[in-house]
Amino acid sequence: MYIGHFATAFAARAITDESPRLGTLFIAAQAIDWLFFTFAIVGIEKLRIVPGITRMNPLDLYHMPITHSLLGTIAIAIAFGGAVYYASRNVVASTWAAIVVASHWLLDLLVHRPDLTLAGTGPKLGLGLWNQPAIEMPLELGLVLLTFIWYVKRTKGPLVPPLVLLGTMLLFQAINWFGPQPEEAGIAIYLTALLSFGILTALAFWLDETRWHKNRVGLAVASARR
Numbered sequence: 001m002y003i004g005h006f007a008t009a010f011a012a013r014a015i016t017d018e019s020p021r022l023g024t025l026f027i028a029a030q031a032i033d034w035l036f037f038t039f040a041i042v043g044i045e046k047l048r049i050v051p052g053i054t055r056m057n058p059l060d061l062y063h064m065p066i067t068h069s070l071l072g073t074i075a076i077a078i079a080f081g082g083a084v085y086y087a088s089r090n091v092v093a094s095t096w097a098a099i100v101v102a103s104h105w106l107l108d109l110l111v112h113r114p115d116l117t118l119a120g121t122g123p124k125l126g127l128g129l130w131n132q133p134a135i136e137m138p139l140e141l142g143l144v145l146l147t148f149i150w151y152v153k154r155t156k157g158p159l160v161p162p163l164v165l166l167g168t169m170l171l172f173q174a175i176n177w178f179g180p181q182p183e184e185a186g187i188a189i190y191l192t193a194l195l196s197f198g199i200l201t202a203l204a205f206w207l208d209e210t211r212w213h214k215n216r217v218g219l220a221v222a223s224a225r226r
Contacts, residue, residue, distance in 0.1 A: 001111045002176050003169045004140035005029045006200070008103040010147035014154040017213035018092040020084055022151075023205030028100040030197045031080055032108075036067040037190040048185050054113055054130035058181050061112070065120030070105055072120065077101035111136055137177070144169065157211030165203045172196050 009025035019025065027034070039045040046063040053060050066072045081098030085091065109116055112126035129136040144166075152162055182189050 001107050001136075001140055003173045003200075004111075004143045005033075005104055005107055006169065007143035007147040008100045008107075009204070010144075010151040012096040012100050013208075013213075014147065014151040016092065016096070017215045018090060019096040020088070020093045021205065022208040023201050024084065024097065025100050026197075026201040026204040028080055028097050029104065030201075031076060031101045032067050032073055032104040033193065034197060035076065036064055037193045039064075039067065040185075041187060041190050046185075049182055051181070054128070056130040056133050056136065056177070061115045064115070065117060068105065068108065068115070069117040069120045071118065073102055073105040110139075140173070155211040155213050161203075161207040161210045165200070165207050168203055169200060172200070 006026060006029045009022060009029040012019045012025050013022045020028070036045055040047060045065070045067060048060045048062065049058045050060040051058045061068070067076070077098040080101045081094040084097040085094035088094065105116065109125060110127050111129040113128050113130060114124035114126040116125045117123070118125070129139070148162070148166055152159070
């Protein structure tokens with residue numbers, strides 16, 4: 001799953017204005033993969049290319065005991081939530097940040113072949129929807145579109161910035177699904193993934209500057225946001 005992970009970021013921002021900024025929630029949504037690809041660069045965690053290993057991508061994610069174990073994900077979620085609390089002194093914000101981070105493992109459980117763990121070692125878990133594109137693709141798009149619409153309805157502001165973000169997300173997802181598949185694992189793959197996360201996160205921070213939550217009412221808010 002790629003852009004589907006950002007669905008929880010949209011949902012958290014739609015639910016309450018006390019949740020962190022959308023850009024922060026975008027970091028939270030992909031914090032696990034930010035760390036995974038960073039660890040892959042230095043050899044702490046590993047992947048390889050095995051054509052045909054799933055119908056939707058050739059990634060054999062054979063060694064990721066920290067980032068993609070349930071225990072590791074929970075630890076990262078707590079650390080991220082703690083960082084948000086340190087910065088904001090807001091328990092609601094830190095709780096939603098941690099929830100969004102933790103959601104990554106559950107969404108991966110749906111799509112991955114058995115390569116996730118509970119605590120870094122076997123058994124390997126994964127329901128394998130990457131082998132069922134007729135299910136996985138509408139599921140991922142549906143999650144994003146429904147939560148995006150919810151976020152837009154729960155906030156006020158110009159429509160162009162959210163449409164730019166959504167269009168970029170859909171473009172990146174199309175490249176991920178239909179573009180040339182990598183022939184070997186290496187620094188190019190890792191940096192490309194990190195760059196794509198960075199671009200989407202930057203757009204999310206920009207978008208959040210143009211919109212405000214409907215819970216924030218009053219002429220002062222409207223005038224300040226113009």
